[in-house]
Amino acid sequence: MARKRTRRPTATAAPVHTAADAPFVARAQYDAAGQGRRMRGWRAPSTGPNRATAGLETIRNRTRDAVRNDWSAAAGARSLVTNLIGSGxxxxxxxxxxxxxxxxxxLWDSWVRxxxxxxxxxxxxxxxxxxxxWITSGEVFFRLRPRRRDDGLTVPLQVQLIESDMVPTIDRPLPAGNVIRSGIEFNRIGRxxxxxxxxxxxxxxxxGAANFSELVRVPVDQMRHMFEPLRPGQLRGVSDLAPVLAKLxxxxxxxxxxxxxxxxxxLFTLFVTRPTPTGPMPIDVTTGQPYSATESDGSPVIMMEPGLVQELAPGEDVKFSEPPDSGANYSEFVRAQHLGVSAGQGLPYELLTGDLKDVSDRSLRIILNEFRRHCGQRQWQIIIPMLCQPVRDAWAVHAxxxxxxxxxxxREAKRVTWAPEAWAYIHPVQDVQAKxxxxxxxxxxxxxxxAATGEDPDEVDKLRAEDAERDRRVRPAGGSGRGA
Structure with missing residues (x-):
């Protein structure tokens, strides 16, 4: 007997959505990626990290001009440098x-000079x-200059700072397979x-102007580059003031x-107006002559003097100029603009302007703590590894x-702990007690x-021991030391 075959229902194909159905398909999307009315005018190019720095020379020149001539740009650069470096x-x-x-x-202290x-x-x-x-130009180069022993230096090495203008942003291939990008030569593996x-x-x-024939190739072991890359693969630095330069x-x-x-x-000014005479000119009672607004030598009859009471001729009137003032909202407007400028530079508004209006101790502590974290980040990620440690390593080798x-x-000379200058106490008594x-x-x-104060613990202990020994010598035996 033949087995009865059951017919299985065929699987229905998944519905295919066409372009016409697109408006009805639920899709997750960021509003910032949309092309609607709000975002239609936002043209954001997809340039790479180095093409995005096109016009670097113009930004650099304008930033330097702003620092030379604009007090807020000069104050911002000065405050950043002071807090990042201090005395060293x-x-x-x-x-x-x-x-x-x-x-x-x-040996180091002798060479520092x-x-x-x-x-x-x-x-x-x-x-x-x-x-x-670095803050104003976006970058700085420095060259390690070996010296001869007979040059009279403690350690035969010196450091030469080089402005970023001296390394042109040129791109060209080289015969050996290397390539120059933004003035920096790379080998085949990108080093x-x-x-x-x-x-x-x-x-x-x-x-005349400089030309490429005047360029000198400096090996990387003699040259260092300090800048803050904002994108992976970025080769040259951009000034901190670039985002706020137009606003400045x-x-x-x-x-x-x-x-x-x-x-x-x-320039306080008044104007004397008189109607056009229709009859005979009025007579000046003091001279008996027709009235005139000027003396015989051409000087005005009405002179501004303290306490002056001047009688005007019939029909004359005095009107004072009414120039506009600076505006009731001038202070608040300028303050709001400087708030944006200070934030763009990574500075607290209070440090940029010196304006401590309505700032409490608690809010000031929060502001300064956040700013100090920002400075510490740049000290330990930019200044120390890109400037301080390379110089120390070269100094040790040449020593x-x-x-x-x-x-x-x-090898031991290269192993150091860098100590930035300590921050001043906000509340000396409370801060010391907390520590x-x-x-x-x-x-x-x-x-x-x-060490957090910038001092050497061993040196502090040594000085304390010397002070204790000095006190022991000058204090009378069995006395309290008073009057000694």
Whole structure:
């Protein structure tokens, strides 16, 4: 008997949505990706990290001009440099050998005064100048200059700061397979191998403009580049003021216009008007002659003098000028603009302008703590690894070449802890008490607290021991020390 075959129902195909059905299909999408009325005019190009820096020279020149001529741009750059560097970021040797540590500190302190290849600043002054150039120009280069032993330097090495203008943003291939991108030479695996630098600053050319034949190839082991990359793969830096440069210019022009308007308003002026005479001219009772608005020598009859009471001729009237004032909302408008400028520069408004109106201690602490975290981030991610440590490493090597250090000591000389200048206390008593409680509770070590102030814990302990010994010597036996 044949088996009865059951017919299974065929699976229905999934519905296919056509373009006509698209409006009815639920889709998840960011509003910022839409092309509706609100976003239709937003044209955002998909340029890469280096094409996005096109016009870098123009931004750099305008930023420098703003820092030269605009008080808010100058104040912003000055405040950032002051808080990032202070009096200097100092290296503390990490060696546990006290004799070697003292030797390294003495050798470094002697070289610091000779560090500048231009012979103007010491190494900590170079830190300030390099940071100012980075903030205003977006980047700075520095060249490590080896010197001969007979040059009379403690360590045969100096540092030469180079403005970003000296490394042109040129792109060209090289015969060996290397390539120059934005003035930086890369090998086949994308590693930096050299920088192409003008012999002299192109903006200081006396005879004609600079040309590419004047470029010098500087190997990467003699050249360093300090900048803050904002996108992966970015090769050159952009000034901190770039996002607010247009606003800075607009605020400066507005403020100048208001100032000029107020200057003109201070030119207090009155106008004497008289009707057109239809009959004979009025007679001046003092002279018996027809009345005239001027004397015989051409000077006006009515002169502005304190307490003057002037009788006018029949039909004459006096009208004073009424120039517009600066406006009731001038202060608030300018304050709102500077709030945006300070935020764009990464600065608290209070530090940029010095305006502490309606600022409490609690809010000031929050503002300063956030700003100090921002400064610490830039110190430990930009300044120290890109400027301070490379110089220290080169210094240690050349100290060994100069016969001051052995091979093992060179390695120890490179191992340092960088100590930025400590922040000032907001509330000295409360802040010190809080640190003391942390140490007593075991949350922090006493040496950590001392190091956070920028001091060397070993040096502090040494000085305390010397002070205690001095007090013991000068205090009378069995006395309290009073009157000693």
């Amino acid at each position: 970021i100092v290296p503390r040797p990490r060696t546990t050998d006290p004799k070697l540590k003292a030797k390294l500190i003495e 000779e560090a500048d290849a231009d012979g103007v600043l010491d190494f900590y002054g170079l830190q300030t100048l390099a940071t100012r150039s 930096r191998v050299a920088y192409w630098v003008y012999r002299t600053h192109p903006g200081d050319q006396v005879f 210019r607009g605020v400066m022009d507005f403020d100048d216009a208001v100032l000029e308007r107020q200057r003109l308003a201070n 060994g070449l100069g016969g001051h250090l052995s091979g093992a000591e060179v 003391r409680i942390e140490v007593e509770a075991g949350f922090r070590a006493r040496s950590q607290v001392i």
